[in-house]
Amino acid sequence: MKRLLARISACLFTIPFLLTGCGSGEQEDGSSIKIGVFQPITGSMAAGAAIQIEGIELAYRERPTVKINGQDVNVKLVKADNKSDKVEAATAVSKLVEEDEVAAIIGSYSSTPSIGAYDIIRKGKVAAVGASCTNPAVTEGNDNYFRVCFIDPYEGTVMANYAYNNLGARVAAVTTEKGNDYSVGVAQYFKEAFEKLGGTVYEASYQTGDQDFNAQIISLKSKNPDVFFVPGNFTEAAMFIKQARQAGVNSTMLGGDTYEVQEFIGIGGKEVEGVMFAAFFDPDAELTPLTKEFVEKYRQENGGKDPAGETALGYDAYNLICDAIEKANSFDSVAIRDAIAESDFIGVTGPVKFDENGNPTKAAVIKKVENGKFVYFDSLLAG
Amino acid sequence: MLVIPTMAELLQQVCNGLLLGSLFALVAVGYTMVYGILRLINFAHCDIFMMAMYIAFFIVAPDSRWWFIGFIIVIAITAILGMGVEKIAYTPLRKQNAPKISMLISAIGMSYLLENLATVLFTGKPKTFPQIELLVGMIEIGPIRLQRLALVVPIVTFLLMVILLTLINKTKAGMAMRAVSKDLETAKLMGINVNSTISFTFAVGSAIAGVGAILWGLKYPQISPLVGVMPGLKCFVAAVIGGIGNIKGAVLGGLILGFVEIMAVAFFPSISAYKDIFSFAILIIILLFRPNGIIGEKIAEKV
Numbered sequence: 276m277k278r279l280l281a282r283i284s285a286c287l288f289t290i291p292f293l294l295t296g297c298g299s300g301e302q303e304d305g306s307s308i309k310i311g312v313f314q315p316i317t318g319s320m321a322a323g324a325a326i327q328i329e330g331i332e333l334a335y336r337e338r339p340t341v342k343i344n345g346q347d348v349n350v351k352l353v354k355a356d357n358k359s360d361k362v363e364a365a366t367a368v369s370k371l372v373e374e375d376e377v378a379a380i381i382g383s384y385s386s387t388p389s390i391g392a393y394d395i396i397r398k399g400k401v402a403a404v405g406a407s408c409t410n411p412a413v414t415e416g417n418d419n420y421f422r423v424c425f426i427d428p429y430e431g432t433v434m435a436n437y438a439y440n441n442l443g444a445r446v447a448a449v450t451t452e453k454g455n456d457y458s459v460g461v462a463q464y465f466k467e468a469f470e471k472l473g474g475t476v477y478e479a480s481y482q483t484g485d486q487d488f489n490a491q492i493i494s495l496k497s498k499n500p501d502v503f504f505v506p507g508n509f510t511e512a513a514m515f516i517k518q519a520r521q522a523g524v525n526s527t528m529l530g531g532d533t534y535e536v537q538e539f540i541g542i543g544g545k546e547v548e549g550v551m552f553a554a555f556f557d558p559d560a561e562l563t564p565l566t567k568e569f570v571e572k573y574r575q576e577n578g579g580k581d582p583a584g585e586t587a588l589g590y591d592a593y594n595l596i597c598d599a600i601e602k603a604n605s606f607d608s609v610a611i612r613d614a615i616a617e618s619d620f621i622g623v624t625g626p627v628k629f630d631e632n633g634n635p636t637k638a639a640v641i642k643k644v645e646n647g648k649f650v651y652f653d654s655l656l657a658g
Numbered sequence: 659m660l661v662i663p664t665m666a667e668l669l670q671q672v673c674n675g676l677l678l679g680s681l682f683a684l685v686a687v688g689y690t691m692v693y694g695i696l697r698l699i700n701f702a703h704c705d706i707f708m709m710a711m712y713i714a715f716f717i718v719a720p721d722s723r724w725w726f727i728g729f730i731i732v733i734a735i736t737a738i739l740g741m742g743v744e745k746i747a748y749t750p751l752r753k754q755n756a757p758k759i760s761m762l763i764s765a766i767g768m769s770y771l772l773e774n775l776a777t778v779l780f781t782g783k784p785k786t787f788p789q790i791e792l793l794v795g796m797i798e799i800g801p802i803r804l805q806r807l808a809l810v811v812p813i814v815t816f817l818l819m820v821i822l823l824t825l826i827n828k829t830k831a832g833m834a835m836r837a838v839s840k841d842l843e844t845a846k847l848m849g850i851n852v853n854s855t856i857s858f859t860f861a862v863g864s865a866i867a868g869v870g871a872i873l874w875g876l877k878y879p880q881i882s883p884l885v886g887v888m889p890g891l892k893c894f895v896a897a898v899i900g901g902i903g904n905i906k907g908a909v910l911g912g913l914i915l916g917f918v919e920i921m922a923v924a925f926f927p928s929i930s931a932y933k934d935i936f937s938f939a940i941l942i943i944i945l946l947f948r949p950n951g952i953i954g955e956k957i958a959e960k961v
Binding site for chain 2: 316317318319321322325359451452453454478479480481482484485486487489490491493494495497510513514517521522523538541542544
């Protein structure tokens with residue numbers, strides 16, 4: 276009897292997996308065109324990615340069809356989960372290219388999975404448009420990879436310039452999250468720019484998933500830095516800043532665009548007050564005439580809530596691809612790629628025109644955490 | 659590369675090491691207890707730890723005024739969860755006299771099951787562990803700034819170790835546990851209820867993991883389905899360093915590991931991202947010289 280009970284309970288345990296395990300088999304249909312959504316739906320980057328997917332879906336609801344040869348063609352979004360992982364990323368993107376035969380791909384949130392998909396995108400015939408992957412390596416030497424956000428050098432350089440010129444900082448403590456390409460890239464460019472301006476940089480590092488940073492904090496604190504620059508995953512960064520404040524560090528805390536999720540403030544609590552970071556977007560900074568329209572639409576649909584930068588970038592990535600499909604006037608992924616490369620797109624996060632590496636030059640805004648909210652603080656022009 | 663910290667910094671690091679080491683010790687005790695009695699590495703232990711954090715999130719976060727009662731409920735539920743895992747994943751195998759390796763595979767399976775169950779139920783979005791101001795507030799002692807936790811955690815760990823040792827060495831239930839651990843078959847012949855003794859061991863080990871999870875969550879307030887993996891691995895290493903199967907050894911191993919991790923970064927800040935290497939290097943070094951761990955007993959070969 277007991278054994279039977281054990282077996283029944285074991286079966287009950289597995290039911291949730293069976294329910295979620297069944298995929299939806301889409302029917303092949305000539306009157307639709309597929310766009311792949313290549314994103315970390317699970318794993319450490321899931322929270323950030325969910326915000327981006329929201330933007331893609333909003334754009335999709337607004338524009339569910341594209342015009343090809345004068346006919347309205349339904350767009351279908353095909354999601355592929357890269358599980359926040361470099362290796363899983365290759366598998367997920369292969370599935371989109373080979374099995375689903377998508378016309379173009381949006382993604383991924385974060386540079387790490389995007390770099391994992393680099394080779395498959397480069398060798399394939401499908402273009403990918405990243406929304407917020409800012410590492411230069413994503414598009415470098417890859418004719419099929421584009422992005423609507425600015426790249427790390429710009430973010431790192433912007434923060435270094437801002438710290439040196441606007442905040443008057445001369446000594447900076449920079450941390451690197453090893454194993455996170457985004458963090459390594461931004462930190463390196465920050466260091467180069469800050470030292471070029473005449474400042475001094477002290478460095479420390481930690482691993483993705485680390486939870487205790489006291490040892491690093493204490494050794495950096497002894498150098499009395501004016502600013503801390505902590506680019507990386509928001510979970511680790513929030514805990515780093517929290518522990519630094521608890522250890523009595525009074526320096527200004529600077530970071531990257533990954534901070535812009537409510538969980539950052541949830542984990543960091545009152546210790547992340549005053550943290551400043553570079554972002555792509557702010558509802559209060561009118562980067563193009565379309566910004567206001569988008570912000571109002573989003574607020575209407577979400578009960579007055581403001582859209583995040585990731586949402587706006589996801590929105591822009593989708594619309595850029597749809598514009599390119601219409602310009603190419605074709606189902607062919609290669610023609611669509613060529614049209615993307617020649618984009619002259621005005622999005623809600625600023626105008627997008629790609630250079631030879633598939634990167635746009637764009638404006639940036641500086642945001643600050645105040646009273647548990649992200650507020651617009653300053654903006655910087657492209658350059 | 660080598661940086662010599664000042665006296666104040668060193669003192670601060672010692673406190674941090676003691677805190678981290680005590681946290682490791684609490685989880686390591688669970689590994690060691692199950693190993694001691696079943697000769698089984700309970701890989702699901704780190705996921706019971708993770709589940710305890712989620713349980714605490716759902717029970718304590720909505721109203722943290724009653725945190726003390728909330729935490730006791732969390733510990734009780736965690737103990738029940740630990741027994742449940744044993745009943746589902748290990749008892750059926752043990753009853754059919756399955757080889758040890760099958761139990762090990764079952765443990766790994768249980769670990770993945772719990773991780774994925776948590777992903778399905780709670781999503782991959784990290785949650786924030788409830789912050790109890792009384793415990794996470796800061797105190798200053800001379801040049802050292804500490805969370806109150808830094809004092810609470812070592813005391814809790816020490817008290818639990820004393821209680822556990824008394825339980826094992828001085829009570830009837832403890833005597834049964836020791837007997838089962840020495841020889842399961844003979845213990846059965848002597849009229850010891852082996853099943854309930856094993857259940858009890860899992861309950862105690864899991865309850866302590868629950869305490870560890872609560873203190874860990876207060877210190878590092880982020881909960882995600884994989885939050886237990888790295889602490890679990892470290893604590894397993896701690897149990898092995900101390901001598902797996904030995905409770906004092908697990909506590910000692912945890913403390914050594916905590917200190918090594920913090921001090922490695924204190925003296926070599928430039929390679930701080932690779933501090934995990936130190937933990938595993940110390941494991942290899944200790945095992946080279948003392949294959950049974952620092953205070954592990956030599957296990958007699960059964961012929």
